Amino acid sequence: MESWLKSCGAVGLDDLELADFPVTGRGVKTLRRFTKGERILTIPSGILWTVEHAYADPLVGSVLRSARPPLSVEDTLATYILFIRSRESGYDGLRSHVAAFPTSYSSSLFFAEDELEVCAGTSLYTITKELDRSIKDDYRALVMRVLAQRRDLFPLDKFTIEDVGVIYYKWALCTVWSRAMDFVLPDGNSIRLVAPFADMVNHSSEVEPCHVYDASSGSLSVLAGKDYEAGDQAFIYYGSIPNSRLLRLYGFVVPGNSNDxxxxxxxxxxxxxxxxxxxxxxxxxxxxxxxxxxxxxxxxxxxxxxxxxxxxxxxxxxxxxxxxxxxxxxxxxxxxxxxxxxxxxxxxxxxxxxxxxxxxxxxxxxxxxxxxxxxxxxxxxxxxxxxxxxxxxxxxxxxxxxxxxxxxxxxxxxRGSLPAMARCANCEKDSAQLMLCGRCKAIPYCGRACQVAHYKEHKAICRAIASKSGS
The missing domain is CATH 3.90.1420.10 (Rubisco LSMT, substrate-binding domain)
Structure with a gap:
């Protein structure tokens, strides 16, 4: 992939190399010293994965452009990635980039049920369940709107939703989510792109924002977010992201994350x-x-x-x-x-x-x-x-x-408005010191412990009473 990038005008590859690191896994290693703010890498516009790039493809571009309703940015990029991976020739450089993508991801979407249950009750648990259903619906819509229309370009035995080798829709979506970069343009619009080699740079909260998009040239550059010595791992900063989002999109967490x-x-x-x-x-x-x-x-x-x-x-x-x-x-x-x-x-x-x-x-x-x-x-x-x-x-x-x-x-x-003597709904003790359920205002408890203990039994009636009052 590096030789293809150099031939396309990428700058900085002689000072960097891909390497495996103990904690982060695959990443980018520096081969010389860099000072903070120095340009490390530049990827020219012609080899960035963007919606415009996909639309301009001589084989599949017109199909993607004509989809009605229009495909989302994510679906356009995911479909294009799958298309390139399925081709046996004609896309050598792009194919070499796709070949460098991980064959699997550690996003919560790929967790076994018992692994996901560890975070039951969290927003991640709920969103992951909903997202899994949504992906299935989106895939069916993609088949009807695009894939089934041109089976010569999108053979359905390869363009599946689940794992068939490493060519499948959920994998392509996670590739976009975990590797794409988003930028706001001067005109207020936004662009999402995947930059070959630059997408291998891992996240660290210890560096400042250091990846920039030049709207005039259309190129993507990575700057040194801090001083580096030769042999250090280079990082970029994804943003102030909580662990729930890091795990869902990127497949990792930061213990003790201050952004949770x-x-x-x-x-x-x-x-x-x-x-x-x-x-x-x-x-x-x-x-x-x-x-x-x-x-x-x-x-x-x-x-x-x-x-x-x-x-x-x-x-x-x-x-x-x-x-x-x-x-x-x-x-x-x-x-x-x-x-x-x-x-x-x-x-x-x-x-x-x-x-x-x-x-x-x-x-x-x-x-x-x-x-x-x-x-x-x-x-x-x-x-x-x-x-x-x-x-x-x-x-x-x-x-x-x-x-x-x-x-x-x-x-x-x-304690709220209660009769002089009432009975706790959980332990049934009579007391003048009771509190009402704060939502339905109808059920008394002698304390927080009884209220929590009684919640599963009370939940349905509480919601019914509250809904009538508009709470």
């Missing part, structure tokens, strides 16, 4: 009371009726979470009370009862999310320390994803609990 997060989805059904009024308030606050808000280690409970829920929990009397205030009133507390209701709901929700993890944080830490999951393996990686998300959610819960304690003290409402 949990994407909290907040949604309200259009049939909920006062939905249109609430929609206007959300819009004025830069939100929507369905929001995905990232909880992070640095900011486990962003203001937008509470702002959203303050608006969601407004009732008729609240609307009257805030009529004279700015529409962005959710930046401030609406009133005491609304604030307490929102924070109780958050605490309960975080408890339920944490209870849904297959293995709790302390147990995972113990298992990792004891070597239950072989270091670097799939289950080990899944465990680190679960650790990261649980740590974020625990910080979020603690923050919500602290805010709730302060709000209850300020309002004088410590």
């Amino acid at each position: 997060n949990y994407d909290l989805v907040l949604s309200t059904h259009p049939s909920a009371p006062f939905f249109e009024l609430k929609q206007k308030l959300w819009a004025s606050a830069g939100l929507d009726s369905t929001c995905t808000i990232s909880l992070t280690l640095a900011d486990p409970l962003p203001k937008n979470v509470i702002r959203y829920l303050r608006i969601q929990r407004l009732d008729e009397s609240d609307f009257a009370a805030i009529a004279h205030r700015q529409l962005a009133a959710a930046d401030e507390k609406i009133n005491d009862s609304n604030e307490v209701e929102v924070l109780r709901f958050l605490v309960e929700s975080f408890c339920q999310l944490l209870d849904g993890f297959g293995t709790q944080l302390e147990k995972l830490e113990e298992q990792l320390a004891e070597g239950v999951y072989p270091s670097g393996g799939n289950a080990w990686a899944a465990a680190h994803v679960s650790l990261g998300e649980q740590r974020v959610l625990r910080l979020a819960r603690k923050r919500a609990e602290d805010l709730l304690s302060a709000a209850e003290s300020e309002s004088g409402d410590v």
Whole structure:
């Protein structure tokens, strides 16, 4: 591949070579010293894998261009990669690049069921399951729209969804996901590309962003993200990416990743009371009726979470009370009862999310320390994803609990509105000191332990009651 790249105008290959490294595996080794910011490698536009490059192909370009509806960038590149790999001649340089791709990937999409179960309860677990189904649907659509139309170019015995040798759709998609680079162009549009040899450079959070696209020439360059000595591994920086995304797209994790997060989805059904009024308030606050808000280690409970829920929990009397205030009133507390209701709901929700993890944080830490999951393996990686998300959610819960304690003290409402004497739904003890479920406001508990223990039994009725009230 190197000789082909040189003949096409690639610059810098004499100072680099592919090598195997103990932790990262295949990567790029420097053969001389580089100072930070120095150009290491440049790949010219003519040999970059892009949608435009695929469209310009004399054999398959017109087929890809004429697909209706148009193929996504990912499907276009994946189909083109499969096409080149299936050809026996005519694409020598491109074929040599494809031959350098890994024959398998360690993305969560390829995990055995027991390996994926290690991170049950995480966003990665849910997304991986959904993505696997989506890939099957996308493949069927690709067959109908493109592959079956030109079987002379796309023999279906080779262009399969699952493993037949190393030519199959899921493998090609993972090739694009793990090796493509994305850039925003000066006109605001974006470009996704795969750059031969440059796609072998691994990620490190210890280097600064150092791969650049020159829109005027169309070339891709890699700069030294730090000083290198001869024999060092060269790195690029993928970005501030949590382990869940690293494992899904690239097949690895960073233990103790400071970028770990949990994407909290907040949604309200259009049939909920006062939905249109609430929609206007959300819009004025830069939100929507369905929001995905990232909880992070640095900011486990962003203001937008509470702002959203303050608006969601407004009732008729609240609307009257805030009529004279700015529409962005959710930046401030609406009133005491609304604030307490929102924070109780958050605490309960975080408890339920944490209870849904297959293995709790302390147990995972113990298992990792004891070597239950072989270091670097799939289950080990899944465990680190679960650790990261649980740590974020625990910080979020603690923050919500602290805010709730302060709000209850300020309002004088410590346990909610209950009869003078009620009975815990879990242990059935009578007590004057009970709390209501923060979501449905109907079921009493004597404490958090009973609430969590009763959740599986209570979940269905809780959702039914809450949906009627629009929560």
